[in-house]
Amino acid sequence: MSTPVKATRLLAARGARTHRKAWAAVFAALALTSLLLGSFALALSSAGLGHARVERYADAGLVVAGDQHTRFTAKPWGSDPETATAGLTERVRVPRAALGTLRDVPGVRAVVADEVFELGIEAGGKNTLATGRPWPAARLAPYGLRQGHAPRHPHEVVVGEGTARVGDRVPVRVSGTEATYRVTGVAEGPRAAAYFSAGEAHRLAGHPGSVAAIGVLADSGTSTATLRTRVRHALDEAGLRSVGRRADGDGARLRVLAGNGRGAAEFLAAAPARSGMLALLGSVSATVVLIALLVVASTVVQALRQRGHELGLLRAVGATPRQVRGAVGREVGRVAAVAGVVGAVAAVPAFLGLRALLDARGALPPGLTLPLPPWLLPAPLLTAGLTLLIARVAALIACARTGKVRPAEALREQAPGKARQITGFVLLFVGVSSAGTATLQHGEAAAAAAGAAAVVLVIGCALLGPWIAEGAMRVLGGPLRRFGGTSGRLAAANCAAAAPRSGAALTPIILVTAFITVQLSAGATMTHAAGDQARQAARADYALTAPGGLPATTLSRLEAVPGVRAATGITRGTVVLARRETGSPRLDRLPVLGATAEGLPRTLDPGVREGDLAELRPGTVAVGRDRARSMDLRPGSTVTLRFGDGVEARLRVVATYDRELALGAFLFSQEQLRRHTSSPGADRVLVAGDAEPRALRAAAPGARLEPNPAPEQLAPEDRALGEVVTVAAVGAIGAFTAIAVLSTLTLITIGRRPELSLLRLAGADRRQLRRMLGLEATATALTGLTIGTAVAALPLLAFTLSTTHSLPHLTPTQAALITLTVAATTATGTLPPARRALRGRYPGRGTH
Structure with missing residues (x-):
């Protein structure tokens, strides 16, 4: 093994042991990053494998149904034609002529026409909403009789267990018409079901030339794959298409469903909900990755910034830039590898908790199955690798400047570069422009432009953190010096002299304030405006x-x-x-x-x-x-x-x-x-x-x-799903960024222990220093809240003015929660880590 490699490994091992507290903060941020990425990876994978549950057609080899998708093809400029697909939530019907065609297919044992329609049945003094079907279709499940016999006449019905008793006469309302039926049997299966004779069920469905679906039972010895090919060929040869004038040409073909695909003919809302869930989770996951990059980079940079003089000393005594980068990369790699695995293991229960929350809130439509096969459980380990990559990149960025400067200059304090300032202003301009674009858009386009504006503005503020901190102290420095006494003058001097340090503390506060405000206010504004309009329309x-x-x-x-x-x-x-x-x-x-x-x-x-x-x-x-x-x-x-x-x-x-x-x-x-x-x-x-x-x-x-009825108000189909995922994302990322605030401030305070010890030796007492730290924390929190609110307000105004024609809305409880979270994390990250430097009559050396 070469001497440079040995030196790099030695430096990495010594650094990891010496700076355990600094790396503990980085470990927490990386572990939570891995947990969030892993849980969303499981959610995306489970949704990708999701399908409608098979119940009514469990015993049918094949199900012939209408195509529950519509398509639209367009040709973007300079590109090949693209096709968009959307699920249909109303039933696409099958022509009755398909029954005769299917009966003639070799290998078909039986063909059963099915109908599905809603009805109201009155029994036991209760009006119950149930599903009506022809009794012959019950064999497709198969559902048998528990009592009585099948309906033989038009005015006979078989009901689900617990609905009524055999011999009862029950009023049944279908499509606004009411008739009385005699209960002849009680069936297995769902309780809210009613089975009629085949002719009566087709009459009640109200579609004389079509059926809802057709179940196909295979002869013994005929495989499902073979029969599916024969059925597909027979339908195409007969030229049979879905009922209704379709706009998408080939989309009018009848579908031949097998396996898990049979559930699509039962639960029509499952496929559209699954597509919406994939899009929503993909969007949220992209936001999580971006915020993780910002937070982890900020935490790693701050951990290494506290060791700037140490890294500079290594350069001064002859360490090459490559050795410095290698040592730092190995340190970060060790921490990130363990944190990534811990977060990946915790991602599984986090995903199960999200699933339980979705089920508890009824956010998933009936019949949608989200499987979690055992072979999918290691998926979070891939995101642990992504976490490691993010940490290594952040470490390279953090030690880039130290590696470039000459050894004689490495011990000097490095001021923020001009390129950073210019880039920050450019990003602010882009963010403001994006917010202006949102005012000219509508709906999803406006929301996307506003969201992009918020992210770009946060990144711009992160780059301009030292200058924002310097400007804030020019505003707050006067009141601190005037009303804060000795502690106020010390706080103002410290914040002004260490603008890069104050800017690093501001970045996660701005991030948590802006992100949570945008997420909560956007939804609250839409809900509030829709409720106002509903009340005005009533x-x-x-x-x-x-x-x-x-x-x-x-x-x-x-x-x-x-x-x-x-x-x-x-x-x-x-x-x-x-x-x-x-x-x-x-x-x-x-x-x-x-x-x-x-x-x-x-x-x-x-x-x-x-x-x-x-x-x-x-x-x-x-x-x-x-x-x-x-x-x-x-x-x-x-x-x-x-x-x-x-x-x-x-x-x-x-x-x-x-x-x-x-x-x-x-x-x-x-x-x-x-x-x-x-x-x-x-x-x-x-x-x-x-x-x-x-x-x-x-x-x-x-x-x-x-x-005095409730106002008529429509809501998007995936509103409940969106609310649950948004609340989970806001809670998780809010906690994530709060930990980032806590970690960053803790690292800063740990790095200031020599400074605090020196102030003790110069005559400052513990009460003055505690008050100084409290005033600094207050100034930092106030500045972060103000800038974060401004960053959130600009895109929110653009979005709400274009969409709801009103100002952004945020409940006082939510605003107070954001303020208290920032205040509590700022105070916790500043005061407790300073206790060691403030303890005792003669403070210690204040080492890390």
């Missing part, structure tokens, strides 16, 4: 709902009730908007409302700006003001949309309105939206007037009457 005095929907005649009966001024039917659904973003194709799935136009402003006022909602009928649409502005739409324009079942329609715009955060970007006639939803009944009827509740109940028997 005009109804009553709302009526019923499991299985309300009959179409309900509106006319309610309008005839004395005292009723208006009654409006409301249906919820989704649309998919195909658009280009910087030339690339995008598909946005948006929640929308369908409403009857007569008397709509009296029950639900969207705040019309242009046009007239009285013209709202099939073939037309009303558009929210911001969406209309971004798409250059106005009354009389036409817009092409895809409904939740993938059917495309070209619609004429009849009005624009203000309250789109609460009511959605598009408002349809209820009749049109019903045609493209899996549940054709009205979701809700809003009533305005002072009618007697008894008269309203008589006009809508079986409906639930809600006086």
Whole structure:
């Protein structure tokens, strides 16, 4: 082994043993970095392997279903065509002609048509929402009978266990129509299920020319792979396609599902939720990596900065730059390797905790399975390697200047370079420009521009930390000297003389303040603005709902009730908007409302700006003001949309309105939206007037009457998922950056022990020094909070003014929590580490 290598190893081993406390802070930051990266890696991997659970079709070899995806292809400038894909949450149906085609396929033992529709069943004095199916489809699970016999006649039904008893007569409401059925049996499987004869189930589903899905049972000896190939070929030969006019050409092909893929025909929301979860976790993971780079780099740099004279001495006695870098790299490598493994091990329970939180909050749709196979558990070890790489890069950056200077100059204090200052100002300019761009955008584009602005501004402030600290002390130095006495003068002098040290302490405080403020305020502002709009739009005095929907005649009966001024039917659904973003194709799935136009402003006022909602009928649409502005739409324009079942329609715009955060970007006639939803009944009827509740109940028997109803308000499909992941990310990264604040300040205070000991020898007592440190901590926290708030306010203003047309909103509790967190971590990182230097009559040497 060569002498330089031996020297490098010796320096690294001695440095790691001598500076254990400094490396302990770095260890904590690196371990938490590895934990966060590992847990998000597991979450991304689990979501990538996720699939819809197979229940109703567990015994079917194959399931033929409509393609629950829509596609949009566009050609960006100077690039090959790209295709965007989005999941559909309304059922795409299969033509009944496919039944005959499948029966003729060799190897098929049986073909079973399935229907799935919502219904309300009244039993035991309770109205229960259940799923209706034909009894022959129960064999696909298979579900058998626990009691009684199968339905043989149209007015017989088999129910899930615990719903009703054999022989009971139960009212059943489907699509607003009600009939009484006799219970002939109790079935295995889910409780909220009702099985009818095949003909009755197809009649109740309301789609005479199609079925929901087809289960295929194979002959013994025929493999699933072979049968799947034969079925695919038979369907293509017959030219069978999904029901409805699709915009994406080949997307109209029927799908042949096998294995875990069969669950996609049962739980329609699982695939879109999985895609949204992947996108959300990817975005959050990218933010985590960026913040980890900033925090770890800051912590490692500060740990090595405390040893600047030591490294300079090594250069002065003849150590080469390569030996210095090698020794520091080995030190950091040893700490990072152990910290990475510890964080990787802890990532598994952290991920399981995130999974439990998602389940507890109901953030995942029914049927979505997120597997965690044993072979995936070592995945966090890969992120431990990434943590090691981040630490090594930070160490190289930290000792770069020490390695470059001449040995005779290495012991001097290195002032921040001019290049750093220029780069910081350039980044501030870029951040401000990005925030200005956000004011010209809408929705996700505005949020992305605002988020980019916040990150760039934080990095710019990190580079300009010494100059920010110097400027802050010019402002705070006067009050400290005037009102702080001797301790105040010492604090002002120390902060002014050690601007690089103060700047290093400011960086994590600015980061934690800006990041948490942006994350909390952006969501709180959107929720607050949407709630305000929903309350402003609410005009109804009553709302009526019923499991299985309300009959179409309900509106006319309610309008005839004395005292009723208006009654409006409301249906919820989704649309998919195909658009280009910087030339690339995008598909946005948006929640929308369908409403009857007569008397709509009296029950639900969207705040019309242009046009007239009285013209709202099939073939037309009303558009929210911001969406209309971004798409250059106005009354009389036409817009092409895809409904939740993938059917495309070209619609004429009849009005624009203000309250789109609460009511959605598009408002349809209820009749049109019903045609493209899996549940054709009205979701809700809003009533305005002072009618007697008894008269309203008589006009809508079986409906639930809600006086002073909650305002009608739409929310994104993945809102619950986004809230849970955001809260988890904010909590984890907030704790992460708080540890960074604590570590950085602890390292700074440890490095100041000789200085504090010298002040003791010069005559300063412990009370004066404690007060001095307290004033310094207060100045640091106040400066960090002020700059961090300013960094957060600029992109937040740009985002909220363009999206909600209001100022950012942050609850007093959240603001107080941020302030207390910064104050507590600043005080904890400053005062306790200084106890050794302040202890006793004659202080020690203050060594590290």
